[in-house]
Amino acid sequence: MSVVNYGTREITCKIVYYGPGRSGKTTNLQHVYSKLPEERKGKMVSLATETDRTLFFDFLPLDLGTISGFATRFQLYTVPGQVYYAATRKLVLQGVDGVVFVADSQSRQMAENIESLQDLHANLAEEGHDPRSIPLVMQYNKRDLPKSEISTIEDLDETLNFRGVPHFSATAVSGGGVFETLRRISTLVLSRLSAPAGKA
Amino acid sequence: MAEPTRKQNEEEGGEFAEFLADVSEEIAMRVESLQTPSQSAAPVKKTPVGADGGVIVEWPTIADRMIEEMR
Numbered sequence: 001m002s003v004v005n006y007g008t009r010e011i012t013c014k015i016v017y018y019g020p021g022r023s024g025k026t027t028n029l030q031h032v033y034s035k036l037p038e039e040r041k042g043k044m045v046s047l048a049t050e051t052d053r054t055l056f057f058d059f060l061p062l063d064l065g066t067i068s069g070f071a072t073r074f075q076l077y078t079v080p081g082q083v084y085y086a087a088t089r090k091l092v093l094q095g096v097d098g099v100v101f102v103a104d105s106q107s108r109q110m111a112e113n114i115e116s117l118q119d120l121h122a123n124l125a126e127e128g129h130d131p132r133s134i135p136l137v138m139q140y141n142k143r144d145l146p147k148s149e150i151s152t153i154e155d156l157d158e159t160l161n162f163r164g165v166p167h168f169s170a171t172a173v174s175g176g177g178v179f180e181t182l183r184r185i186s187t188l189v190l191s192r193l194s195a196p197a198g199k200a
Numbered sequence: 201m202a203e204p205t206r207k208q209n210e211e212e213g214g215e216f217a218e219f220l221a222d223v224s225e226e227i228a229m230r231v232e233s234l235q236t237p238s239q240s241a242a243p244v245k246k247t248p249v250g251a252d253g254g255v256i257v258e259w260p261t262i263a264d265r266m267i268e269e270m271r
Contacts, residue, residue, distance in 0.1 A: 070227060179216075186226070
């Protein structure tokens, strides 16, 4: 995806929330949506099953208005976490500018986190992205659960964050850490605008 | 009842406002490098016209000019 269009003076950033099923990706977007001022609220598109599992993907357009002469839009997507929706995840990753990996902090979910992270790297590589250089932020979600049930931040970081990218603790269900994560991935994506690859 | 609602609205706008401020700052920092290279390039060529006005006399260059302007 072209991040910046000089002709129309538009900046468009596509950010994808990736992670295993039930890690809290949709909850992140729902919190962002709930905090948008009324005048900026577009329509969050969400397609879920009867049990609230994301069936296809969630899409939240964020129109930020004109910034320094550029009409700026962010597009936030989630992928369905379940293993059998591999094709959808590849589709959503097309043209991605930055990724938030939402990990489930529960100790028993560590294997799912690892599998999803491997899936992300494989799909990024397939899309022609270098998984080692694409803007990435880790979010360790569900930190509000009892300590006996969750891995420590150090364990999560050691197991999942081998790139040493910024990481955030979150309790997306109550909004904790959601905007911090979004702010960081956004600035990481924007910081690449001046790179040659960012030219439209 | 009105006061908590107003406070709540301010808090709700706060997270988004901080996000917007970060994004704006980052774009402002980059804005100079976002200028199109062609904006500071060679002066724009004028359309070649004849002395009698309005008649294009250098047809072979017109296609090049059109392509250039479409960039």
